[in-house]
Amino acid sequence: MDKVIIGYTAGAFDVFHIGHLNLIKRAKENCDFLIVGVTSDELIQKTKNKVPLSNIEERMDIISSIKYVDRVVIQDDLDKVAAWKKYRYDKLFSGDDWKNNERWKKYEDELAKYDVQVVYFPYTKAVSSTKLQEYVNKVQED
Numbered sequence: 001m002d003k004v005i006i007g008y009t010a011g012a013f014d015v016f017h018i019g020h021l022n023l024i025k026r027a028k029e030n031c032d033f034l035i036v037g038v039t040s041d042e043l044i045q046k047t048k049n050k051v052p053l054s055n056i057e058e059r060m061d062i063i064s065s066i067k068y069v070d071r072v073v074i075q076d077d078l079d080k081v082a083a084w085k086k087y088r089y090d091k092l093f094s095g096d097d098w099k100n101n102e103r104w105k106k107y108e109d110e111l112a113k114y115d116v117q118v119v120y121f122p123y124t125k126a127v128s129s130t131k132l133q134e135y136v137n138k139v140q141e142d
Contacts, residue, residue, distance in 0.1 A: 007031030008089035010075040012039040013059050014052040019095070019124030021066070026121045027093040028068035035087050036063050037075030047078065080107045084116060096120040 009027050013020055028034045038060045044052045052059070056074065064072045075083070080092055092111060098104045099120045108118045 003090075004033055005031040005091060006087065006089040007034045007091045007093055008037065008080075008083060008087055009034070009093040010037030010039065010080075010083070012044050012048070012052060013063055014044070014054055016059075016062055017124075022124050023093065023095060023121055024063075024066055024068050027091075027119075030093070030119060031091055033070045034068060035071045035073060035089060036066075036069050037073050037083065038063055040074050040076045043076055043078070078103075081110045084111060084114060090116060092116055092118045094118070094120055095123040097123040 007027050007030060009023060011020065011023070024034070024036060027036075038056060039047075041052055041056050044050065054062075060072050060074070063069055073087070077083070083089075084092075092107070094104070104118070111118060
């Protein structure tokens with residue numbers, strides 16, 4: 001019997017856009033079972049110093065509705081090694097905007113000890129949640 005390949009990716013997914021869908025779709029193409037972590041409201045506030053537009057329940061509902069997603073979990077810690085200890089995934093997926101980042105290099109080294117492959121996909125450059133939020137804020141001010 002073939003081994004089931006478990007994949008993991010995570011994000012805030014606060015203003016869901018095509019870049020997020022591209023990441024999730026590509027991740028599912030590279031594993032049999034995809035776990036998607038949705039960043040908690042508290043962690044977004046702590047790491048990005050902002051309150052998410054959609055709360056954790058709404059964001060988890062959106063992600064769980066995507067046909068490529070097999071399981072949705074709350075990401076309350078950015079540590080991908082800690083996530084591996086919880087979910088025992090075989091592949092970690094991220095956008096290539098994190099490639100060569102010092103924190104991600106450490107994840108690669110640590111996860112390699114567990115035979116976990118870190119896979120980077122091309123970042124969808126045309127759109128970002130930050131740009132969308134800035135645009136919405138500007139329109140609301142006008």
